[in-house]
Amino acid sequence: MNPDASSPTPEVRLDKWLWAVRLFKTRSQAADACRLQRVKFAGQEVKASRVVRMGDIYEVQLEELTRTVQVKGLLERRVAGKLVEQYTVDLTPVEILQEARDRRESLRLSPPIAPEFRPSKKAREMLRQIYQSSED
Secondary structure (H helix, E strand, C coil): CHHHHHHCCCCCCCCHHHHCCCCCCCCCHHHHHHHHCCEEEEEEEECCHHHHECCCCCEEEEEEEEEEEEECCCCCCCCCCCCCHHHHEECCCCCHHHHHHHHHHHHHHHHCCCCCCCCHHHHHHHHHHHHHHHHH
C-alpha cells in the first residue's frame, strides 16, 4: 500500500518549507527564527512545527528586512533558486525591497571606520598619559 494514498496533501513543517524555498540557509536557522518570534502568520507568532497550507501568508523577519510570502506550493526538499517562484509568491512591497537594497549598497560603499593596526604598548602608554593630563 502506498503511504501517500491515505493523505492526498503532504504535510510540511514550516521550518522545512522556509528552508526549502531558500528564505534561510539552514533548517535550524528557520527553526530558530520561529522560536525567536520572527515568523508570523496573521499577525501571530508561529512554531516551527506548524503545518504549512496552500495560500498561507507568512511575514518573515530577515535581519532588517521583513519579507511577506504566500505559499503557492508545498515541498520538503530544497529547490534551485530558479524554481522557488513555483512555490512562493513574494508579497513584499517593492519600496521595502528597494530600501533594503539601498541600505546594503551604502554599507558596501562605506565600510565602518577602524584602525589599520593595534597601537603598540608604547603608543598606548602615550595615549593614556595624554588622556590623564587632559582630565586634570
